[in-house]
């Protein structure tokens with residue numbers, strides 16, 4: 001069953017709008033903004049990345065524009081041979097740009113499927129004539145299989161979870177299944193990854209219902225006329241593969257030499273021996289915002305389709321538990337000491353911030369009993385700062401002296417309780433040894449919810465926090 005009850009009611013909208021592609025990262029400014037190096041560049045939204053070779057291979061609403069990375073490199077004079085680190089690599093935007101520019105990069109991403117996307121996007125070392133032959137063979141095989149199969153006999157209901165079945169007609173899903181099986185049989189790993197991402201890319205556009213959850217209820221039919229129209233799945237898959245072939249060939253030919261991207265499937269709170277002490281010239285990232293966005297839910301269609309998970313419980317175990325705390329769906333209240341939600345390490349490192357947070361956490365614990373949904377924002381907020389302390393610590397370790405750590409951030413006000421994330425993270429950085437920090441405002445945010453009566457009226461912003469080692 002589709003678990004809409006677990007969606008954030010304050011944020012759940014059922015109309016399909018352009019917001020479906022854009023989390024609160026680089027949306028269009030709602031009012032005039034002060035000039036900063038990032039908004040000076042008119043960065044636009046992730047939409048921009050959707051038009052750009054390689055970046056467009058996967059729509060990640062949490063992703064930032066590739067131009068943000070380019071602009072940061074320009075402002076900080078990052079040159080070929082320099083080393084960049086993104087502790088929340090997501091779909092690899094930072095690493096793709098770095099590799100294109102001959103810059104060495106490291107990225108850490110904890111969500112296994114998202115890490116797979118990033119890994120695939122940064123692999124360009126194909127033998128192109130051989131790749132073209134592989135694509136031709138796959139396309140032919142898929143076409144033959146779809147032609148030959150008795151589609152009505154493919155038991156899609158027992159192959160896929162109900163959520164996936166709800167997204168497509170039986171016939172379309174059966175054809176997608178045949179594509180999936182052909183891709184899974186490919187033995188050459190780089191080609192299999194490319195083909196897997198290619199098929200993944202068409203999953204949402206091929207769906208008959210809105211797939212923009214957690215913000216859009218999945219029951220909503222996208223467009224009745226188009227959902228009843230038969231779709232040539234094999235042809236769409238073929239076009240996607242040839243388009244990716246063109247992208248990767250172009251990017252590999254135009255990239256500066258010397259770029260090398262290393263993506264670590266792991267947790268940026270932890271030590272990674274691949275990244276040496278004081279080896280990084282700049283760290284550029286966007287951590288999860290404290291806005292109750294569930295990354296595991298966002299990729300549920302993909303993980304269910306590929307069989308990486310079958311249930312809500314599977315994605316909790318396989319994904320949610322690996323991520324830093326930023327959504328209430330990661331929380332099971334049993335096992336938390338409600339009086340001591342901030343870790344000892346946090347209280348010791350930044351006692352003045354702990355002192356400011358404590359009353360806010362107490363207020364959130366009280367408010368949850370009064371509000372619908374009874375959201376565990378108290379645990380979420382405390383967990384976020386406990387986790388981010390470890391990420392700041394580890395990033396500090398790997399930065400060279402005087403190097404900067406740039407974080408694109410959104411502040412937050414769960415149940416209307418304002419949490420100045422930029423200031424708190426800046427102060428935490430200072431306590432860990434960073435010499436100073438500054439905050440540049442990028443835009444105000446939250447305006448799109450202004451007509452929602454359940455939503456608080458606290459003004460929010462997106463900003464960039466710059467910590468200097």
Ligand SMILES: C[S@@+](CC[C@H](N)C(=O)[O-])C[C@H]1O[C@@H](n2cnc3c(N)ncnc32)[C@H](O)[C@@H]1O
Nearest residue numbers: 063064088090091093109110111267268323324
């Ligand atoms: C705002 S997104 C970054 C998107 C990225 N800039 C892009 O363009 O694709 C934050 C990412 O942090 C990842 N994440 C959460 N906890 C993590 C952890 N402990 N270690 C590494 N990555 C983590 C999430 O899975 C998510 O992909």
